[in-house]
Amino acid sequence: MQTTAPVRGLSCTACGESADLSERRCPDCGAVLAVEFDADAVASAADCHPFPAESTVSIDEGATPLVAVPELADELGVNSVAIKDEGRNPTGSLADRKLSLAVSAAIQQGADRVGTPSAGNGAQSAAAYAARADIDSKGVVPTRCPFLNKAMVNVHGGDMHVVEGRYEDAVDTFGDEELTSVAPGHPFRIAGGTVLALELLADREWVVPDAVVHPTGHGETVVGLQQGFALAVDAGLADAVPRLYAAQPDSCAPIAAAADDGAAEPVPVDHPDTIVGPLEIPDPAAGRAAIDAIEAAGGDGVTVSDKEILQAAVDGCELGPEVGATGGTAVAGVRGLTDRGAFDTDDDVVLINPVAGSKEADLLRSHLMSLGM
Numbered sequence: 001m002q003t004t005a006p007v008r009g010l011s012c013t014a015c016g017e018s019a020d021l022s023e024r025r026c027p028d029c030g031a032v033l034a035v036e037f038d039a040d041a042v043a044s045a046a047d048c049h050p051f052p053a054e055s056t057v058s059i060d061e062g063a064t065p066l067v068a069v070p071e072l073a074d075e076l077g078v079n080s081v082a083i084k085d086e087g088r089n090p091t092g093s094l095a096d097r098k099l100s101l102a103v104s105a106a107i108q109q110g111a112d113r114v115g116t117p118s119a120g121n122g123a124q125s126a127a128a129y130a131a132r133a134d135i136d137s138k139g140v141v142p143t144r145c146p147f148l149n150k151a152m153v154n155v156h157g158g159d160m161h162v163v164e165g166r167y168e169d170a171v172d173t174f175g176d177e178e179l180t181s182v183a184p185g186h187p188f189r190i191a192g193g194t195v196l197a198l199e200l201l202a203d204r205e206w207v208v209p210d211a212v213v214h215p216t217g218h219g220e221t222v223v224g225l226q227q228g229f230a231l232a233v234d235a236g237l238a239d240a241v242p243r244l245y246a247a248q249p250d251s252c253a254p255i256a257a258a259a260d261d262g263a264a265e266p267v268p269v270d271h272p273d274t275i276v277g278p279l280e281i282p283d284p285a286a287g288r289a290a291i292d293a294i295e296a297a298g299g300d301g302v303t304v305s306d307k308e309i310l311q312a313a314v315d316g317c318e319l320g321p322e323v324g325a326t327g328g329t330a331v332a333g334v335r336g337l338t339d340r341g342a343f344d345t346d347d348d349v350v351l352i353n354p355v356a357g358s359k360e361a362d363l364l365r366s367h368l369m370s371l372g373m
């Protein structure tokens with residue numbers, strides 16, 4: 001596999017064992033693998049991109065804005081709040097950073113068909129990147145997956161298998177036969193979070209924020225972010241790792257609840273039921289690694305109710321870039337963290353909006369209607 005100079009290989013997030021670039025899980029213990037970068041070879045944000053440009057399937061993902069939201073900083077009583085708006089990626093979600101790299105890796109391994117189970121955005125993104133590379137794709141999504149995602153999988157020419165039920169039903173149905181999996185937990189999906197971390201620090205001219213709040217599903221991005229921040233410190237580009245907070249809906253919060261309880265492993269949720277579809281992930285692919293990452297970054301989990309999330313999303317849209325229910329989980333989470341005294345008055349806080357607000361407009365509109373508006 002053709003990688004950039006700083007990539008050493010893969011290493012296990014649990015046992016630390018090195019693994020070949022073609023592996024997708026640790027051969028020794030089965031935990032998720034992450035891309036290992038040589039910090040001495042990283043001199044800029046661009047250096048941590050794992051593949052050379054000519055080996056990357058790209059639709060110009062990334063380079064998203066970090067939008068200051070001063071009214072929210074005033075409300076919370078902190079020095080600054082900014083939203084890294086990942087909704088401005090090509091298919092409107094952070095998944096594009098992950099699928100660009102995972103599809104690139106698959107093609108370098110000779111894949112002509114990729115596939116993933118998905119709550120919706122991952123399948124849309126996989127279909128878009130596969131189409132860009134002129135290979136086939138398959139998305140396995142639950143019935144509750146939004147129409148928009150299903151429609152766009154078809155528009156990009158992907159095969160779509162809609163499974164009755166929820167995300168775990170799609171996982172159970174997903175088979176790796178005759179396709180190359182780009183499913184959650186893939187090391188190069190995690191690397192999408194690493195690239196995001198470096199870009200976020202570069203946006204701030206390497207002045208490290210005090211805290212980053214991320215709405216979390218599988219935990220992949222949390223793992224990637226922590227690795228990216230630690231890499232920036234090792235490379236001498238940044239002087240600290242920000243506290244990393246994972247925000248989840250309280251009815252499906254395996255990572256946040258475990259982090260909050262000091263538990264080492266997430267406990268799968270038996271009956272997940274949140275309005276925030278992208279975050280309804282009861283048994284996260286990178287859950288244990290995410291809990292380790294939160295601990296390493298001195299952060300925590302925060303759980304918020306669907307009602308708090310929807311109101312925070314509407315408030316967020318009034319104050320800053322459009323956020324939907326997924327991004328609203330970060331806004332609700334930062335409010336919850338403020339209530340428990342997590343921040344100082346001089347803190348700089350970054351929220352990540354993983355999904356374009358307009359992708360989830362129906363949820364926000366329903367919320368307003370429930371309030372009689």
Ligand SMILES: [Zn+2]
Pocket residue numbers: 012013014015016017026027028029030031
């Ligand atoms: Zn291992």
